[in-house]
Amino acid sequence: MTFIAKTFYDLRATTLEGDSIDFNVFRGRVVLIENVLQNRYPHRLVVLGFPCNQFGYQENCTNGEILNCLKHVRPGGGYDPGFTIFEKCDVNGANTHPVFSYLKDKLPYPEDDPVSLIQDPKFLVWSPISRNDISWNFEKFLIAPEGEPVKRYSRKFETIAIEPDIQRLLRLTKN
Template sequence: MKPLGFTILGFPCNQFGKQEPGTRSEILSGLKYVRPGKGFVPNFLLMEKGDVNGKSEQRVFTFLKRSCPPVGDDFGAPYGRLFWEPLRINDIKWNFEKFLVGPNGKAVMRWHPRVNMSTVRTDIRNYLIRLYTQKSFN
C-alpha cells in the first residue's frame, strides 16, 4: 500500500500488563527471536516506547483519542493489568488498539484490540478506495 501513501507506525508501550519492558533494540530482538520469532522483522516503522494513556501520555495519543469515540465502555478487570492513572473511558484499552489517520492528519477510524485483522484490512481498503475515487473525480 506504500504507492498509495499508506504507512504503518508501531508505538510500543509498557502500560498493559508490563508486557513491553525493554528498550527499542530489545523490543526488535524480542520480535525477531522470541515472539513471534523465526527471524521476524517488522515491515512497519517502530517508534520509541512511551505512554499512550494517563498523565505522561504522548500528545499524539491525546489527539487520536479526542478524534475518535472510545472502542468500549470498560477495561475488564484493570487491577494489576493497567499501569496508568486516571483511567478514562476514551483511553486505549490494550495493546494493538489501532487508529487510521487520513492524509489530512485527522483520525478517521479506531479499532478495539480484539477486532479481527481481516476487518481492519477491509475497512482500510474501503477507506482508501473511497479516498482515491473521490480524488480522481475532483
C-alpha cells in the first residue's frame, strides 16, 4: 500500500538540482502544481513542476537533461523556468510519488472533468490502474495557503483560466 501523507506540509520532494525540499517552506502560500508552466507569478504564489514520463513517454530526458531541453528545445528560445522543477517521478501506479498519492487522495478527480480517463490502453503504462489516476500531462492541483488542496483541474483546463481561483486564494493570504 502506498503511504499517503496526513498533510501537504508532511511532504517533500527533490529538485532537478538534487535539493530536497520540505514542503513546510510553502506554509501560508498558494501552491499550484503542474507538469510545465511558462509564466512568472507573485511571491505569494509558488509554482511547482513535476516532470513525468508516464504519458506517451513524452518526458524521456534524464533529470540532468530536462532544464537544457526546456532552454534549447521545448519550448526553447532560452526559456528559463521561473518556478521550482522537481525530479521526474511517477504520478500513477505502484511507484506513485508521495506528493501525488496525497493530492489524488484529497482530490480524486478533476473538478472540470470528473469522468475522463485515458481511453487508449496502449498509454496505460503503469499498474495498478485506479479511477483517481492522473489521466495525462498538465493536470493541475491548487493548494490553499493553509496547505489544503482545493481544486484539481484536467489537462484540458487552461492554466490561465485558474487565475480567478488563484486570486481568490491570494486575497485570503493578505494580512
